[in-house]
Amino acid sequence: MNRISFLLIFSLLISVSGYSQKDFNQYVNPFVGTGGHGHTYPGAVYPFGMMQLSPDTRLTGWDGCSGYHYSDSVLYGFSHTHLSGTGVSDYGDLLIKPFADASLDIDEYITDKKFSSEFSHKGEHASPGYYSVYLPNDAINVNLTTTARCGMHQYTFNPENHNKVLLDLEHRDQVIYSKLQFVNDSEIVGVRYSKAWAQNQKFYFVLRLSEPIQHKFLYVNDTLMNGPNFAIGTDVKAILYVPQGLENLTIKVGISATGIEGARKNLEAEMPGWDFNEYKSATEEAWNKELGKIDYTHPSQEKMRIFYTSLYHTMIVPNLFMDVDSMYLGRDFEVHKSEKGDYYTVFSLWDTYRAYHPLMTLIDRKRTLDFIYTFEKQYKEGGLLPVWEFASNETFCMIGYHSVPVIADAIAKGIVPDRETMDIMLEAMIHSSTRPHHGLDALMEYGYISSDQESESVSKTLEYAYDDWCIAQTAAILGDEEVFNTYIDRAQAFKNIYDPETGFFRPKANGAFVKPFDPREVNFNFTEANAWQYTFYVPQDVQGYINLLGGDAQFIEKLDSLFMGCSKTTGRNQADITGLIGQYAHGNEPSHHMAYLYAYAGQPWRTQDYCHQILNNMYADAPDGLSGNEDCGQMSAWYVLSSLGLYPVNPADGYFVFGSPQLQRATINLENGNKFTISCTNYGENNKYIASVMLNGSEYPYSYIHYDDIFKGGNLVFTMSDKPNREFASTQGYRPVSAISNNQIIPVPYFEFDKQTFNKKTKLEIHKNFDGALQYKICENGEWKFYKKPLKIKESSIVFARIHFTDELVGPETSCKLIKIDQDLKVQLLSEYNSQYTAGGSHGLVDYQRGGSDFRTGGWQGYLGTDFGAIVDLGKKKTISKITLSALQEARSWIWLPTYVEFYYSVDGETFTSLGKLEHDVSDRILDAKLYEFVMEFDAVEARYIKVFGKNYGIIPDWHLGAGNRSWIFVDEIIIE
Numbered sequence: 011m012n013r014i015s016f017l018l019i020f021s022l023l024i025s026v027s028g029y030s031q032k033d034f035n036q037y038v039n040p041f042v043g044t045g046g047h048g049h050t051y052p053g054a055v056y057p058f059g060m061m062q063l064s065p066d067t068r069l070t071g072w073d074g075c076s077g078y079h080y081s082d083s084v085l086y087g088f089s090h091t092h093l094s095g096t097g098v099s100d101y102g103d104l105l106i107k108p109f110a111d112a113s114l115d116i117d118e119y120i121t122d123k124k125f126s127s128e129f130s131h132k133g134e135h136a137s138p139g140y141y142s143v144y145l146p147n148d149a150i151n152v153n154l155t156t157t158a159r160c161g162m163h164q165y166t167f168n169p170e171n172h173n174k175v176l177l178d179l180e181h182r183d184q185v186i187y188s189k190l191q192f193v194n195d196s197e198i199v200g201v202r203y204s205k206a207w208a209q210n211q212k213f214y215f216v217l218r219l220s221e222p223i224q225h226k227f228l229y230v231n232d233t234l235m236n237g238p239n240f241a242i243g244t245d246v247k248a249i250l251y252v253p254q255g256l257e258n259l260t261i262k263v264g265i266s267a268t269g270i271e272g273a274r275k276n277l278e279a280e281m282p283g284w285d286f287n288e289y290k291s292a293t294e295e296a297w298n299k300e301l302g303k304i305d306y307t308h309p310s311q312e313k314m315r316i317f318y319t320s321l322y323h324t325m326i327v328p329n330l331f332m333d334v335d336s337m338y339l340g341r342d343f344e345v346h347k348s349e350k351g352d353y354y355t356v357f358s359l360w361d362t363y364r365a366y367h368p369l370m371t372l373i374d375r376k377r378t379l380d381f382i383y384t385f386e387k388q389y390k391e392g393g394l395l396p397v398w399e400f401a402s403n404e405t406f407c408m409i410g411y412h413s414v415p416v417i418a419d420a421i422a423k424g425i426v427p428d429r430e431t432m433d434i435m436l437e438a439m440i441h442s443s444t445r446p447h448h449g450l451d452a453l454m455e456y457g458y459i460s461s462d463q464e465s466e467s468v469s470k471t472l473e474y475a476y477d478d479w480c481i482a483q484t485a486a487i488l489g490d491e492e493v494f495n496t497y498i499d500r501a502q503a504f505k506n507i508y509d510p511e512t513g514f515f516r517p518k519a520n521g522a523f524v525k526p527f528d529p530r531e532v533n534f535n536f537t538e539a540n541a542w543q544y545t546f547y548v549p550q551d552v553q554g555y556i557n558l559l560g561g562d563a564q565f566i567e568k569l570d571s572l573f574m575g576c577s578k579t580t581g582r583n584q585a586d587i588t589g590l591i592g593q594y595a596h597g598n599e600p601s602h603h604m605a606y607l608y609a610y611a612g613q614p615w616r617t618q619d620y621c622h623q624i625l626n627n628m629y630a631d632a633p634d635g636l637s638g639n640e641d642c643g644q645m646s647a648w649y650v651l652s653s654l655g656l657y658p659v660n661p662a663d664g665y666f667v668f669g670s671p672q673l674q675r676a677t678i679n680l681e682n683g684n685k686f687t688i689s690c691t692n693y694g695e696n697n698k699y700i701a702s703v704m705l706n707g708s709e710y711p712y713s714y715i716h717y718d719d720i721f722k723g724g725n726l727v728f729t730m731s732d733k734p735n736r737e738f739a740s741t742q743g744y745r746p747v748s749a750i751s752n753n754q755i756i757p758v759p760y761f762e763f764d765k766q767t768f769n770k771k772t773k774l775e776i777h778k779n780f781d782g783a784l785q786y787k788i789c790e791n792g793e794w795k796f797y798k799k800p801l802k803i804k805e806s807s808i809v810f811a812r813i814h815f816t817d818e819l820v821g822p823e824t825s826c827k828l829i830k831i832d833q834d835l836k837v838q839l840l841s842e843y844n845s846q847y848t849a850g851g852s853h854g855l856v857d858y859q860r861g862g863s864d865f866r867t868g869g870w871q872g873y874l875g876t877d878f879g880a881i882v883d884l885g886k887k888k889t890i891s892k893i894t895l896s897a898l899q900e901a902r903s904w905i906w907l908p909t910y911v912e913f914y915y916s917v918d919g920e921t922f923t924s925l926g927k928l929e930h931d932v933s934d935r936i937l938d939a940k941l942y943e944f945v946m947e948f949d950a951v952e953a954r955y956i957k958v959f960g961k962n963y964g965i966i967p968d969w970h971l972g973a974g975n976r977s978w979i980f981v982d983e984i985i986i987e
Contacts, residue, residue, distance in 0.1 A: 034301035035294055037311075037318035040136040043095065043640045045080035045633030047073060047588060047597070050323065050640050051092045052136040054154045054161065056293050057300045058354070058377070060276075060330045061265055062092040063154045063161035065143060066102060069182060070971075072585060075099040077182070080633035085129045085143070088154060089181060090161055090265055091213070093400070094327050095640025096358065097586065098407065100207040100400070102182035104200070104215055106163060106261065110148040110171035125176050138301075138322060139293030148173075155290040158330055159276040163261040164286045173252040175223075175261070180245040183211070190248055191240035195222035198248070199270045208403035212339060213265065216273040220260035220284050225251035260284055267331060267339040267401065279334040300325050303373040304650070305677040309693075313672060315631045317653055320646035324366060327642040328381065331355035331402075339402045341392025351383035356400040358642035359416065360408035361599050366647040367416045368658040368666075372720065375425050375681050382420050385413050386431060389438040394445070409466055409537050410473040411442040418480035419662040421487060423717055429488075436488055439481045443474070443497075450474070457758055457822055458506035461517035461524055461535050465866030468507060468517050469537035469600075472547045475503040479550035479750070480662045498753045504548050505757040508558050510779040513568055514541045519868065521811075521826035522761040530593060531581035533846055534866035538586045540579060542572055542593035543600050549660040552610045553749035558779065562611040569607060573620060582846045589628050589637025591620070596628045597638025602648050603659045606667045609746055610659075614668060614713040615699055615734035621652055621669035622698035654678075654688055655700075655728060656715070660748050664717040667746050668739075670698045671728050684723025690730050697730035700738060704729075713739030714746040756821030759784055759811040765850070766827065767857045769834045774801040774809060774826070782813040782821070806830045831858060833885060837984075840879030840957075847872030849982060855880060861982035863939040865898055865905060875976030878908065878960035882984055884953070887917060891950040893925070894943050894985040895958055901970065902937040905978040908960030911944040915953035922957050934963070956986055 043050030053064020066089050067082035068074030075096050077089065087107030093100055107125050133144035141154045149168035154161065167173040179188040183204035190200040198217040203210065228235040230243040241248075252259055262284070264277025281289060306317050332338040332353040340346045370378045389395050395414070398407040417435045420426050426435070444450065449464035453474055459467040479501035485493035509516045509523050517524045517535035529541035536544050546569070548555045556565045577590040588597030595601045605624060608616035628637040629649050636645055651657050655671025675689040692701075703710040704727040705719070715726065739745055762775040776784050776797050784797035787810050794812075801809070806829050813821035837852040849871040850857060861869030899907045910929045914922035928944045944960075963977040 032298075032302065032305065034298050034318055035138045037314045038138050038297075038301070038322045039315050039319045039631055040138070040141075040322070041080060041633050042316075042319045042631060042635045043323070043633070044076070044078055046636060047585065047638055048634070048636040048640050049073065049075045049093075049095045049097070050636075051076040051078045051094060052134075053078075053088070053092065053141045054139055054156045054293075055326050056139060056156045056158045057296055057325045058158075058328065058330055059156055059326070060159045061090050061156050061161045061263075062094075062101075062326070062329075063088060063090055063156050063163075064092045064141065066105060066181070072097070077102050080131070083128055083130070084126045085145070086126050087176065087178065087181070088152070088163065090215070090263060093356070093642075094323065095642055095645065097639050097641075098207045100183065100211070103202055103204070103211075103213040103265075104263065105176070105178040105181035106263075107176040107178070108145075108148065108150050108152065108163075108165045108167070108173065108259075109176065110150065110168065110173050137294075138297035140290050153286060155286060155293055157280040157289060157293060159266070159334065160262060160264045160281040162281060162286055162289055163263075165259045165261075167252065167257055167259065169255045169257045172254070173256070175250040175252065175259075177217075177248040177250070180247065182206070185244040186210070187242075188244060188246045189240060189242045190228065190246050192226055195226075196220075199273075201270065207405055207407070208401045210343065210403055211401045212267050212343070214267070214270045214273045215263055215265045216270060216277050217261060217263045218277070219250075220258075221253060221256060223250045224253045260286060266333050268333055268337045268345045272333040272335075272337055276334050297322075303679050304654075305679065306653070307674045307676065308672065309674060312631045313653075316629050316635070317650065319631070320629070320649040323640055323646035324369060324643040324650065327358070328354040328356045341388045341399070341402055341404065343402060344391070346387070346391065348383075348387070351380040352377075353387065354381060354384045355402065356642060357381075357396045357413070358398060358644070359396060359412035360398065360410060361641035361644035362647070363412040363415045364599055364602055364644060364661055365651055365658060366643040368419065368661050369647045369651055371419060371423050371425065371717065372678060372680075375423075378420055379425050379427075382417055382426055382431070382435070385417060386434055386438070389434070389441070395438050395442045406448075409448065409470050411439075411477050412473070414439050414442065414477045415480045415662040418484045419664070421484055422662065422664060423721075432484070432488060436481070436484050436490070436493070439484065440493065443478060443481060443500075453500070453503060456506075456824065457755075458503050458518065460519055462519040462867050462869065465534045465864055466537045468515055468535050468541070469539065469544055471503050471507050472515060472544060475501050476547070476550050478503075483662065495753060498750060499755050501550055502554070502750060502755045504551075505554070505558070505755060505779070508757070508779055509760075510558070513559055513564070514545045516541065518760065520761070520766055521824050522763060524868070528580055530576070530579050532579050532584045532587065533581045534868075537600070538584055538598055539595070539600050540581065540593070542575075543587070543595055543598070546572070546604050546607060547600060549603060549748060551748060551750045552607065552659070553747065556611060565611045566608065566613060566616075569604070569611075569616075572604065586638060591623065595638075596624055599641065599644055602644075603657065606657050606659050606669060609667050609713045609739065610748065612740040612742075612745055613736075614739050614745075615736055617667070617713075618670040618699050618734070622672075625649065625652055625670070625672055659746065663748065665714050665746055666717070666720070667714045668700060668703070668728075670700070671730075678720070680721060680723060682721065684721070686720045686723050686726070688726045688728070690728045692730045694730070694732070696732045699731045699734045701729045701731040701735045702738065703727065711739060711744050713744065756780060756782065756813050756815075758822055758824035759813060760824070761809070761811070761826045763826070763828065765853070765857070766859065767829045767831050768803070769831060771802055771804045772828060774803050774828065776801075776811045778813055780813055780821075782815045784811060785814045785820070786811045803828050804830070829858060835885065836883040838881040838883070840881065841873055841876050844872045844874050847980065852880070855982065855984050856882060858983070860896060861898065861980075863941065865900060865903065865939070865980050870898055870980040870982050872905075873962070873979040873981075875962065876979075877962045878958070878979045878981055880958050880984065881919070882956045882958070882986060883919070884955070884986065887952055887954045889950050890915070890953055890956070890986055892945070892947045892987040893956060893958070894945045894983070895960065896982045897942050897944065897960065898939065898980040898982070899932060899936055899942065900939045901934060903978075904966060904972050904975065905980050906934055906963035907932055907942055908944075908979055909963055910961050912959045913946050914957035914959070915951055916955040916957065917953060919955045922955070925951075934967075935969075956984070958984055
């Protein structure tokens with residue numbers, strides 16, 4: 011494609027879209043989210059483009075995930091790939107940095123890494139598809155723009171300086187392999203394979219300069235390479251000398267994941283010429299067309315900017331990952347050709363299935379279908395639907411299989427056109443939901459996930475249940491009754507972890523709710539949250555949760571306690587829990603639907619109240635204008651939809667619940683040619699309540715609307731008021747409904763006991779949260795009996811329980827294991843363990859229960875930045891000859907084995923004699939979980955007291971991502987023989 015045809019296509023696209031003649035770009039502020047914890051970048055990007063050409067100001071740290079933070083004043087260069095709003099860093103491929111120095115000698119700059127430049131936000135500008143900055147110390151103006159797969163740098167130099175350009179392939183990530191080659195004096199090609207969040211990222215580029223370079227120098231490991239025109243290594247850089255006196259230099263770069271030839275084709279097709287302004291204008295036109303899909307008006311210019319900046323952030327991810335010839339790098343790391351649809355990457359599905367993808371079904375059905383086709387390809391080539399995929403790497407970050415609701419929603423809305431694709435997608439959904447990993451094996455066997463078997467057990471049980479509901483709906487559409495019945499049962503797994511005493515979904519271990527319980531405590535039973543922030547996550551059966559609580563009044567009371575309670579959390583520090591209103595955390599996704607739940611219990615005016623508060627307090631036209639990570643469009647999609655007065659509480663049922671619209675008028679320009687217009691009568695800053703609603707000229711008494719009514723086009727008019735209309739949509743029939751009405755499961759009972767191990771006897775209680783009688787039996791072959799009173803357990807036992815209706819109708823079984831131990835050991839801890847990792851307290855070190863390979867499941871005792879010490883009282887003097895201490899290493903999580911362990915014995919508990927010191931030969935660079943036993947055998951001694959000491963690894967070394975922080979010791983069982 012030549013330059014003329016490229017620009018002609020854009021002109022035609024614009025001319026046929028009347029609504030895009032308005033300048034929507036003027037309302038976009040790309041700096042929103044670049045401060046605080048938003049983790050966005052301000053650079054140039056084409057809508058959903060493969061390239062994100064943006065400045066890099068931060069190399070490390072959580073708030074450096076995008077490579078840029080607004081609080082920085084030093085710039086390292088401009089790299090060509092960036093992630094938007096994520097909580098983990100990656101990308102930053104091919105850093106280019108123009109600079110000037112007073113000397114022709116550059117070697118000292120390489121070794122001392124002096125390429126950074128100071129900059130000021132006064133000299134910085136960003137708009138859709140364009141970024142510029144002035145580097146005062148170098149006297150260089152930098153302008154950047156992009157097409158879908160290419161980027162252009164325009165540098166204006168002081169011609170009197172010695173101007174140079176750095177190319178850095180070592181920037182940020184761990185490089186596995188890289189190569190840089192000079193084809194001639196104006197073309198450079200290269201490759202970089204890197205490892206960070208994505209374990210095997212492949213990046214290829216072709217770079218061309220508008221002027222031949224005067225001199226070129228290649229460096230490997232910061233050492234000058236003499237002679238060859240190429241360099242290979244893991245630290246490859248090049249310095250280009252700009253001809254003396256040259257004032258303007260343009261660099262254009264094409265990128266690809268398939269190979270250098272793919273990058274060259276992309277560059278020649280999309281950016282054949284050198285006119286910076288023409289490419290900038292074409293990309294601005296493309297942005298204006300995309301943003302014009304919603305024509306939004308508000309009396310406040312600030313609100314206009316927040317709205318369109320939010321819409322902009324929903325349109326920079328996912329990213330095109332296919333060359334101009336339809337070739338792409340598949341999940342099998344082989345190159346394929348797409349026969350249907352464009353291929354995309356960067357699917358932050360745990361975030362985006364909630365509001366982002368439902369928004370896309372309104373404004374971009376075509377691209378939604380491309381996403382589904384991408385999922386299909388990833389299933390066929392990688393063996394699994396994406397969980398959190400980017401750059402052809404599955405990271406398995408976050409939980410669930412949330413490509414499922416995206417697919418189910420697209421099928422239900424008629425976006426997927428052919429039965430063959432639907433059948434393949436149902437097959438893929440079932441495949442994802444039946445893998446024996448991440449707790450799914452326990453879910454399939456027991457009906458819920460136990461916290462002693464899998465971390466984040468509550469969140470996984472709840473989110474899997476929602477995904478399974480989506481599978482059931484797709485099966486129903488396709489007429490597969492057997493699959494529907496299986497998955498509608500699985501969709502009710504939440505009932506198996508509901509505690510009727512507290513009204514919360516709680517972690518269970520060994521068949522019992524874990525104690526002590528604090529709903530504000532952030533721990534590893536939940537995903538980036540606590541019990542408050544997950545207890546309302548039943549979008550597939552809101553009515554079912556209302557019923558469990560006892561009715562509308564109790565549900566409203568629970569919601570009030572969420573929003574009106576203390577905002578302080580307990581437990582571990584979780585940086586994602588921000589934007590708090592009580593325990594509601596708008597800065598993280600699990601809370602996003604909660605304000606809309608009041609409508610399900612007949613109080614939509616309360617929904618309107620809280621939505622208005624969130625819209626006005628959690629978003630701003632400022633760098634720190636987001637209350638948390640932007641998360642690849644989800645945080646912004648919430649604002650876009652909520653500003654329109656709509657939100658998909660259940661992202662796959664097609665219903666949008668009304669909130670508090672913030673607009674004068676908004677028109678959604680639908681792809682079928684229809685227009686759906688939303689307007690507010692009597693709109694004002696304090697008029698946050700809906701007094702009445704009209705749809706297409708008729709009174710509309712419902713507090714929700716279905717997708718089909720929007721897609722047909724029409725007019726939705728809200729009449730607003732400063733006073734709540736408590737009658738509007740307050741009664742059954744006018745409220746939104748989310749309910750599993752048939753195929754009701756019988757939940758499992760639950761147990762209550764003091765400790766799993768006991769010395770003489772223990773009491774066991776059995777409870778239920780459902781109708782029917784309780785039955786129990788002791789041991790697998792025991793006889794079922796009706797439970798009438800607490801059981802006295804005197805021997806090691808496995809106790810089974812179930813709910814009984816009739817002999818033909820009984821619920822599933824659950825069990826607990828109680829262990830009688832012969833000795834009553836007492837443990838005195840000499841160090842203080844962390845409250846998140848107690849292993850059941852001091853007794854947990856001698857309870858005969860071993861910690862597993864996952865430190866988050868509660869079986870390990872953790873000590874941060876301190877040595878471990880404990881004294882075990884055997885109760886009386888005994889003969890011993892062997893002591894074992896179990897420990898865990900998982901260096902990825904800052905956990906190392908003790909550098910040594912020393913054992914002591916004593917008769918009186920005051921004077922201790924050393925039995926010896928044990929070291930180990932385990933490498934401190936083993937990142938994954940490794941269990942290790944420090945075992946000491948010795949000549950028999952008489953002792954009543956045993957002391958154990960473990961030496962902490964110390965401060966984390968420089969080679970580790972956690973360098974400079976304190977390390978952990980994790981220990982479990984002390985075995986004395």
